[in-house]
Amino acid sequence: MIYSRSRKRPLVAAALAAMIVLGLGGVAMGDDADARLQKLSVALKEHDVADSTLHAATTEIGKAEALKDKARPLIGQRRERESLDRTLDELEATLSVIDAKIDHAAAKAELDAAKAKRDQVKRELDTVRTEADSLEKQQAELEKKLGGGQ
């Protein structure tokens, strides 16, 4: 994260230099980024599967795929560390949006289905009530005709 703050770059360069001197170079950092990319790639795959029916986040999934492809060759390249971090940060944020979009689309679909069911019951109730009212009216008229107090 510190790489993204430009005003701290001299410090970063110094820290990097120190790490290289001490033999703590890009291997460990590359491993971290690699693990992070792996984790995000698995999450992306899961979201891709989850979105196979609703297609709620197709555009974002495409963007995330592109970010994943962009990040992969940057792994282990010390000079590209900042670019890699930015790409992974964007991938992580995009995955959060994808996750939220899928959940939102599912909730929206359920809400629409619930509304449709309510409207259908409402229509049927209106029809049955109208018919029951009409039948009861006819019944009242016939009761008068028969002279009985039903």
Added chain:
Amino acid sequence: MKRVLLTAAMVAMVSCARLPKPAEMTQYEGERKARAGEELKLEHPELVQQADAQYAKAVTAHDDKEEDLLAHHAHLTSLWWQSANLRRDTRLATESEAEIAKETAQLETSLAEAKKRQKLAKSTLDRMAQIIALEGKVTDSQDVNTARGAINEALAALKEAQAVDADTHAATSFAAAEAKLKAATDALGKNKTKDAQSFAIEAKAAAETAKREAQPKYATTEADQAKLNRQKALFDALGSASGAQRSMVENGVRVTIVEVFAATGGITILPVMEGSFSKIAETAKAFPEYALVIEAHTDSKGNKSKNLQLSESRAKSVAAFLAGQGVAPDRMTSLGKGSVSPVADNKTQAGRAQNRRIELLFVPSSK
């Protein structure tokens, strides 16, 4: 000299000129400051903190006139903010759905009542039509009027009996009452007024018997129907948990979810499955009259006793997650079943995946 000064001034102006803020940044500033922005932070603190952190970096990049960084952090600010907003919208949609489900349940109750009114009115009308058909065929007299009065009383008694579903709960007595009423009507049509009166009295008595027989069953059925309606509503509500298979069982609902946990031996619910369990927790809270039995099952790979221990831990993990979502722990019982109750073939990968499952049983609470 003048030219040098002018150039220097222009260079100074260019270096002092501020970068324009990206639209994503200004939009975020507006929305974040609003009351809804603060509410969103309370609802999704982690996501809004991410957005705030990216915004702070965007401000720094703006101050430093780092155009690429500014665009990057402004974009990330927007993504985290969008994610938080979408999650809030999801909650609102879920709440609306729950409200609509309640409304639908009330409408269904009204519909059942209206259908009953319709059926009752139709049956009564059919019986009345038989009597009306006699108009003009019989001449008015004291006896005819007496018979008519008796028939009308029988008709009223039948109507009352049908109002408590005697046609279903006391079918024999009700059918007898209907047959006697028809006999009374037929007799009146043939000017046999004494017979008509006699049959009408019998019809009324049979209808009253049918009503008495039906009443206790009718009351029980109403209560059972209310329970059944709740059970159906529970079944419907559990449909909002994605990946959950539901089935109605005696007095309750069973929910089965497969592949809930991360790795072999893992007891932490997969993040992708958390949404489903959150929905189940919401439903459990909306149906407090049900207790939850949480059963965890494993496939047959590995040691049986270890599988049993693992399943116990997994059942407890699910119970803990639900408790974390607000389900009272004393409503839940967690059970590890190990590999002893497979639902599919353990020899295949797909079968084993089916067997690695969590079953949640909603049963009426005894408390």
